[in-house]
Structures are given as C-alpha cells and as structure tokens.
Amino acid sequence: xEFKEAKNKFISTWGALGTTWGINKAMAQIxxxxxxxxxxxxMEDIMEELGISRGNxxxxxxxxxxxxxxxxxxxxxxxxxxxxxEKDVTELARQVAKERSRREIEPSIRVLSEVSNIExxxxxxxxxxxxxxxxxxxxxxxxxxxxxxxxNQEQNWITKTVIxxxx
Amino acid sequence: xEFKEAKNKFISTWGALGTTWGINKAMAQIxxxxxxxxxxxxMEDIMEELGISRGNxxxxxxxxxxxxxxxxxxxxxxxxxxxxxEKDVTELARQVAKERSRREIEPSIRVLSEVSNIExxxxxxxxxxxxxxxxxxxxxxxxxxxxxxxxNQEQNWITKTVIxxxx
DNA sequence: TTTTAATTTCAAATATTATTGAAAGTTTAA
DNA sequence: TTAAACTTTCAATAATATTTGAAATTAAAA
Numbered sequence: 001x002e003f004k005e006a007k008n009k010f011i012s013t014w015g016a017l018g019t020t021w022g023i024n025k026a027m028a029q030i031x032x033x034x035x036x037x038x039x040x041x042x043m044e045d046i047m048e049e050l051g052i053s054r055g056n057x058x059x060x061x062x063x064x065x066x067x068x069x070x071x072x073x074x075x076x077x078x079x080x081x082x083x084x085x086e087k088d089v090t091e092l093a094r095q096v097a098k099e100r101s102r103r104e105i106e107p108s109i110r111v112l113s114e115v116s117n118i119e120x121x122x123x124x125x126x127x128x129x130x131x132x133x134x135x136x137x138x139x140x141x142x143x144x145x146x147x148x149x150x151x152n153q154e155q156n157w158i159t160k161t162v163i164x165x166x167x
Numbered sequence: 168x169e170f171k172e173a174k175n176k177f178i179s180t181w182g183a184l185g186t187t188w189g190i191n192k193a194m195a196q197i198x199x200x201x202x203x204x205x206x207x208x209x210m211e212d213i214m215e216e217l218g219i220s221r222g223n224x225x226x227x228x229x230x231x232x233x234x235x236x237x238x239x240x241x242x243x244x245x246x247x248x249x250x251x252x253e254k255d256v257t258e259l260a261r262q263v264a265k266e267r268s269r270r271e272i273e274p275s276i277r278v279l280s281e282v283s284n285i286e287x288x289x290x291x292x293x294x295x296x297x298x299x300x301x302x303x304x305x306x307x308x309x310x311x312x313x314x315x316x317x318x319n320q321e322q323n324w325i326t327k328t329v330i331x332x333x334x
Numbered sequence: 335t336t337t338t339a340a341t342t343t344c345a346a347a348t349a350t351t352a353t354t355g356a357a358a359g360t361t362t363a364a
Numbered sequence: 365t366t367a368a369a370c371t372t373t374c375a376a377t378a379a380t381a382t383t384t385g386a387a388a389t390t391a392a393a394a
Contacts, residue, residue: 003293006282010300013278020271022189024382035303038295043341053384058342079392080340089302093310104187111180115173126170128205133177135256136202143260191352210371220354225372246362247370335394342389349382359372364365 010036011050026052027060031069031085035092040073040082068095097151105144112137177203178217193219194227198236198252202259207240207249235262264318272311279304 001009011032018028029050034041041049047057061083064070069092073082086092116133120126168176178199185195196217201208208216214224228250231237236259240249253259283300287293 001281001285003285003288003296006285006300007296009278010282010296013275017271017275020189022187026382036296036299038291054341055343055385056383059383062342079338087299089299089306093306104184108180108184111176114168115177118168118170118173121170124205129170129174129177129203132203132254132256133173139256139260193352221371222355222373223353226353229372246368337392337394339392340390343387344385345387347382347384349380351378351380353378354376355374357373357375359370361370362368364367 007036024060026050026056027063030057030060031064034064034070034083034085035087037085040075040084042080042082044080046083067099094151097147101144101148105140109137109140109144112140174203191227193217193223194230197224197227198231201231201237201250201252202254204252207242207251209247209249211247213250234266261318264314268311268315272307276304276307276311279307 011029014032015025015029019025030046033046033049043054043057043061046052046061047054050057061070064085065072069086071084071086073084075082086095112133116130116137118126118130120130178196181199182192182196186192197213200213200216210221210224210228213219213228214221217224228237231252232239236253238251238253240251242249253262279300283297283304285293285297287297
C-alpha cells in the first residue's frame, strides 16, 4: 500500500467510524485530514482534498473548533485562515470525552436522577421503574466520573490508568 | 411528576441519547420500555406503547437480541412471543461495550495498524502520517483493551475499577 | 472610503436512514 | 392436511440529516 491509498483509507475509515458514533462524516474526515497533515490547511485545501463544498467545510470546521480539537492559525502575510488539528492524541481523547460527557451524558444523568425520584405508589410498575432508573443512574454517574477522572489525569492518563488497574 | 410522565420522559430521553450515539431511536426506546417493565411484553404491547409499526418492532427487536441485551420468552399456553430485557445494568454495559468494540472499534484498529505500516519515503507527509496513525493505533488499542478488561471483570466491575483506580 | 478577498449563513436540494404495511413465510393447533 | 395465529421481510414512503451554492457578511488592503 502506498501513501495515497493509505491516506484515503484512513480518512474514509475515520469518517465511517464517526458515523457509527453519531458524528457526521464530513466533520470526522476534516479532522482526519488535519490530524495527519504536517502543515496547516486552508479551507480551499480541505474542500479540494475531500471534494466537499465551501459551506460544508465552514460549518464543520466551526464544530471542530467548538469541540476544542481544531484551531485557527494565521500565516504571516496571508489573508486567509488556516486550520490545524490538536496533534496530541491524549489531549484529543480528553477533549472528546469531556465534550461528549458535558453535552450528552450529563444531561441524561440529570434526567435519570429526576425520573428515578418520583413517588412510588406500591405497584410493581412504579417500583420496578424506580429501581431500574436508579440503577441506571448509579451506573451512568459512576462511569461518567471514572471517565472524567481518567481523562483529567495530567499526562499519559491511559498508561497510568492501565498500570494502576492491572498491577 | 407522576409515573406516566416519568416513564415517557425516560423513554424519550433514552431514544434521544441513543440517536446521538448512532443507535436508532426505535431500538433504544424498545430497550428502555422493556428495561423498566416488570413483565415480559409482546410485540403488540410494544407497538402500542411506542406507537410504532409491526415491521419496525420486529426488526429492532431482532437487533436487540443480536446485541445480546433482549431475550425471547415463551409464556406457557401462549402462542405468541414475549420479550424481556437484560435486567442487570452491569451485564447490560458489558454487553454493549463488547459489541461496540467488536463491531466498530476493532475493525478500525485493524485499519490503523495497516495504514500505519506503509513504507515511509522520508517526506514530511508520509512521516507525519505514519507517526500520527501509529499514535492513534496505540491509543485505540490500549483504550479498547482497558475497556474490555474493565467490562470483563466478573462482578461489580465498575466499583472494583473505581476502587483500584483511586485508592 | 471603496474594493477585494475570504468566510459565514441558510433555504433549497440531495442523500441517508428509519418506518410502514401488506404479502410471504412460519409455526402451532384443529 | 388446512386453517389460524403470529412473525418476518422488503419495496415503497416518510422523516431526518447532510450538503450545496449563492447571497450576505465581515475584514483586510488599496
């Protein structure tokens, strides 16, 4: 396999993986492209490489910036904007975990807490509902805290975690 | 909040959460419904509760069964099939983690391994590509192993993990 | 200023994914 | 067997999400 083929395969796999996890293809592919690029890329560069429109590129770049994994960069003497990806895989994972937690997991945990606190009336239906939603709440809350603590350990969190966990 | 409201809120939140993680709404909602139901439900029951068609119900039940988190159950003397959810939240998490790992993460790891093993030609482009895809490979592979080990610990994995990790 | 380059926005078009419903298939019982 | 009860399949339809492209906006240069 030569470079161009490998690169295309990487970009399309990354896009497909994103899709199965609720992240749109263009967003994942733009990220993939920037992640492997040794130099900052302009919007034109990205549009051309991925064959997508200006609007699409602009919107998804903004999302990536909102997620904290892509940054704008200005080239001296150049008017147009360039973009670079977060290059540290650890920081990338940290950022993605943080954002998904904040946007999706934590709101769901709040709902679980709410609904599991209704007054029971002694029927099997309500008792089971309360019991099961409480269990889910506990699991989600614990897993979420665990994730955030792992991910917030300053350096090499994953290595440290593995060492602690299996020694 | 009374039961009916809480129940609807739980089911719709679960559906919405599923959606943001690449799981279709009907599948997530059927699961939610079964998970809080003290008794097995028939296809009719599910269709009626969620207001979805027979075909949709049938297809998504099959998927849930494929994922290993819903089981068929036969009621003595009854011809039609009933369905129950995995009730143990720990087992539920284990199963979901296992399946997502197997279906999506592991194939991606294999691709990362492949593409990061191309021959470098000394240019910045290929060197960066190899370096970055290798880093991603290492991260994904380690995180995947960690996830599987956590999730395969016999009982109370999450509690054990937390204890180990933060003591 | 005014002009030009670059970016963003957003309604419309397209593509993708989910859902329906009825026909075909299966299984049990008569 | 045949009929009835139930489930699955899948082409058609609907719903949702993504993408486009051109007009509007913003920002830098002349």
